[in-house]
Amino acid sequence: MPTLAIVILNYNGQPFLAKFLPTVLANADGHPVYVADSASTDNSVGFVKANFPDVRVIELPRNEGYAGGYNQALDYIRTHDGGATYYVLPNSDIEVTPGWIAPILSLFEANPQMAVCQPKIRSYSQRELFEHAGAAGGFVDWLGYVFCRGRVFATFEADHGQYDDNRRVFWATGACLFVRAEVFHQTGGFDASFFAHMEEIDWCWRVQQLGYEVWTCGQSTVFHVGGGTLPKSNPHKTYLNYRNSLFMLYKNWPADGWLWGKILLRLVLDGVSALLFLKVGQWRDISAILRAHFAFYGRLPELHRQRKALQRQQKNDARLYPRSIVWQYFVEGKKTFAAIMGADTL
CATH class of the missing domain: 3.90.550.10 (Spore Coat Polysaccharide Biosynthesis Protein SpsA; Chain A)
Incomplete structure (x- = not known):
């Protein structure tokens, strides 16, 4: 072999x-x-x-x-x-x-x-x-x-x-x-x-x-090269990224975590990102974000079954970064990994 x-x-x-x-x-x-x-x-x-x-x-x-x-x-x-x-x-x-x-x-x-x-x-x-x-x-x-x-x-x-x-x-x-x-x-x-x-x-x-x-x-x-199959500007890529991010978050978030609070915050922040697409006239990307959220809600029963199955197998918690990079990047102006992490370690 x-x-x-x-x-x-x-x-x-x-x-x-x-x-x-x-x-x-x-x-x-x-x-x-x-x-x-x-x-x-x-x-x-x-x-x-x-x-x-x-x-x-x-x-x-x-x-x-x-x-x-x-x-x-x-x-x-x-x-x-x-x-x-x-x-x-x-x-x-x-x-x-x-x-x-x-x-x-x-x-x-x-x-x-x-x-x-x-x-x-x-x-x-x-x-x-x-x-x-x-x-x-x-x-x-x-x-x-x-x-x-x-x-x-x-x-x-x-x-x-x-x-x-x-x-x-x-x-x-x-x-x-x-x-x-x-x-x-x-x-x-x-x-x-x-x-x-x-x-x-x-x-x-x-x-x-x-x-x-x-x-x-x-x-x-x-x-x-990047974007070999789907270019970065493709609305279908926008749809997959937003939808799959929600899939991943719901499936894997720890059992004792504030899951639905995070989902609601994501809804708000994804809405803000849609406004940024609106600003530059990328209407199809706005539609992609909306479709991604509806696809997530429509798949909740299956995602919930996956979540429960994963929790039964779980041995360790994966260590997430405990702050918001959206806030640090766009509000605090921290643009690099070193600036964001500061004294934090993972």
Whole structure:
């Protein structure tokens, strides 16, 4: 059984495969590389088979997003190819670098409780800057809003080595996610109802409640184009982010927490963000936020069942950031991770 399987989920991403697969193969360190294709219509499968014979292709029957697609692909590898000890799930628009794998595998081997890890994620187009999707490891505040070392809302830090350490974080990015295979399958993988966006944060939250750890590795760096499947300005991305954030908050918030008070505060703050979209005339994003909230309320019975099931399995509380990053960023003017955290530690 190989130590690591490199698994790239693809949907109509042939240009990215052409551009970035050669780099992945050149830096695979002998580990098998898979492309799991989600019923693409752009001849991605034929292109990979014709041009990259060393790549193992998994043809999925339909597009079920990041969450459902990776669940199926990793289950296929486990049942048909004997599995692997670890998986890494780089987006198709990720440029890897020499030596990106070894430091993270060393961290896994040194820490049996580590279930998830990510490298530093920098921007492909502005290479000195951290990228939106994960930067140098993420956290979640007391209202369920996410932020990263190196990226808070729309403020992106340059990488000056300030995050070159290896440390625990709350969540690791799905843009280039390393996972311990045993834990992934034990937990049932991602919540497929998320489709895409925040499913990795939800999963990181769940695995911590089971006693596992999430880490970031400062000795590994990759570059991310971002928005390869859904551009940042796409209203459907707005819908998924707002909806899935509420899904995640309701499912995972501790039993003794002030859950519905937080949901009401989120309703207010999401309304404020809708006004910001109104200010710039992005009407479809306002509609997306409204639809996200109604989708959340409509799914409450199922979310409640999931919440109760997770609480029965829970061993530990995952440590959330105890303040509001919305307040700190927009009111107090604290724009960087260091300014926000101050003397606080997690």
